[in-house]
Amino acid sequence: MPFDLFEVDKEIPERKKHIYIKDSKDPKEHIPACNTTTVPGCMTERGCAFAGAKGVITGAIKDALHVVHSPVGCTAYAYGTKRYPTTPDMPNGDKFPIDNFNLKYITGTDIRESDVVFGGMDKLKKCILEANKEFPEANAIYTYATCTTGLIGDDIDAVSREVAEEIGKDVIPINAPGFAGPTQSKGHQVANDTLFETLVGTKEPPYTTEYDVNLIGEYNIDGDLWVLREYFEEMGINILSTFSGDCCHDEIGWMHRAKLSLVRCQRSSNYIAKLLKERYDIPYIKVDFFGVRYPTENLRTLGEYFGKQEEAEKVIESRMKWIRPELDKLKEKLQGKKVWVFSGGPKNWHLPEPLEEELGMEVVAVSTMFEHEDGYEKIKERVGENTVIIDDPNSLEAEEIIEKYKPDIVLSGVKEKYLAHKMGVPCILIHSYENGPYIGFEGFLNLAKDMYAAIYNPVWKLIEFEPEMEEEISVKNESEEEAEVSAGK
Numbered sequence: 001m002p003f004d005l006f007e008v009d010k011e012i013p014e015r016k017k018h019i020y021i022k023d024s025k026d027p028k029e030h031i032p033a034c035n036t037t038t039v040p041g042c043m044t045e046r047g048c049a050f051a052g053a054k055g056v057i058t059g060a061i062k063d064a065l066h067v068v069h070s071p072v073g074c075t076a077y078a079y080g081t082k083r084y085p086t087t088p089d090m091p092n093g094d095k096f097p098i099d100n101f102n103l104k105y106i107t108g109t110d111i112r113e114s115d116v117v118f119g120g121m122d123k124l125k126k127c128i129l130e131a132n133k134e135f136p137e138a139n140a141i142y143t144y145a146t147c148t149t150g151l152i153g154d155d156i157d158a159v160s161r162e163v164a165e166e167i168g169k170d171v172i173p174i175n176a177p178g179f180a181g182p183t184q185s186k187g188h189q190v191a192n193d194t195l196f197e198t199l200v201g202t203k204e205p206p207y208t209t210e211y212d213v214n215l216i217g218e219y220n221i222d223g224d225l226w227v228l229r230e231y232f233e234e235m236g237i238n239i240l241s242t243f244s245g246d247c248c249h250d251e252i253g254w255m256h257r258a259k260l261s262l263v264r265c266q267r268s269s270n271y272i273a274k275l276l277k278e279r280y281d282i283p284y285i286k287v288d289f290f291g292v293r294y295p296t297e298n299l300r301t302l303g304e305y306f307g308k309q310e311e312a313e314k315v316i317e318s319r320m321k322w323i324r325p326e327l328d329k330l331k332e333k334l335q336g337k338k339v340w341v342f343s344g345g346p347k348n349w350h351l352p353e354p355l356e357e358e359l360g361m362e363v364v365a366v367s368t369m370f371e372h373e374d375g376y377e378k379i380k381e382r383v384g385e386n387t388v389i390i391d392d393p394n395s396l397e398a399e400e401i402i403e404k405y406k407p408d409i410v411l412s413g414v415k416e417k418y419l420a421h422k423m424g425v426p427c428i429l430i431h432s433y434e435n436g437p438y439i440g441f442e443g444f445l446n447l448a449k450d451m452y453a454a455i456y457n458p459v460w461k462l463i464e465f466e467p468e469m470e471e472e473i474s475v476k477n478e479s480e481e482e483a484e485v486s487a488g489k
């Protein structure tokens, strides 16, 4: 039976088609239903389209200021962004004056009831001008529609255009209000399209080489980009633009000058790679640098493409020389440990094979927040028989996964981390990482070390969950409550 209805979903049978148990005899198209709106009644773990645009794509740009046109909640939410650090270095040799500017500041219009009734465009204009005065060093301003301002129909394009002329800076409107799509994935697409249409082709790079690439869909989570940059530099390959980890606003403007695009995250940024191919005839290759085998294969592909095979081998050899023995040691400890992997999408097909091949772990459950059909096909190919693959699990299903599949460790985001901990299961973050970077050879070793440290942490031995004890506690609580009620408390 390839599809499964969880116990907790008895009242919402529509969930059954989102939960698939891998059976390799099944036809290829048997995958969980996905990329649709969350079933009503579910406490989803997803984010919104605005989060996908600002929280993933544009928030990584190091010299841009963001003005969120929203009630204060969305603005505050956009401040708690993901961990993508930046250097102050600009491509022309200048230094950006504020360190990690992209992580430190957010501005917003603080839309109130009266603005909803009378319109908030004047407020937006005032806010952009004020923000620009406060942060004159910002090289561009990005403005965002959100659910409220999208619904009342405020024209952020018109305001942005007007202010751009007034201040002589790019002001880029991003129209991805929360409701623009079923998940954050829609926001990725809107941000890709907008940045392509408004910026690409508007700037020229300070210099070019024969080995210029766009590294697309690499957001420098906890330094991932810097690992890859080192590999590329050693091979003599120049990253002309990243989209958008540790990049500056101008870099997006000159993406059309690269010789090749490499698509790292293949969910959030295929769009711009395809547009660059269509409009500027820049070929693109999809790359995977997680684990050991994927980076090895992909560096070789890149070496072949640019005639730098020897350089690629050197990069691989110099890393593997010291990483292999370390990984082997960790494998002894991690062998046979069961894992549940839960990310937005792609990390669910990047990680299962490396975890099983390199560390001997067993991936028992895989779930994603917003993966599409192509991603689920890859997940299905890469996980073992009987692994459960779940689209958009709700929080009760998350508990059931832990109870039913008994993972020794959960690899997920912060929303699930404390649930796992409360159930006595170690959990490490694979969205923003614990002690990253997690990409490349060294990154995979970091991930293995973090898993080892989490699983073997002595704290798990100190927790007791005796079922009788739990019963006792709840019985006691109930009788205490009754006593309090009768005592008139």
Ligand code: CFM
Pocket (backbone or CB within 6 Å): 052, 056, 082, 184, 219, 221, 265, 266, 267, 268, 343, 344, 345, 346, 347, 348, 430, 431, 432
């Ligand atoms: Fe791409 Fe990402 Fe991911 Fe993603 Fe994300 Fe992320 Fe992710 Mo969290 S861009 S799709 S929207 S690889 S923030 S770095 S970890 S859900 S699987």
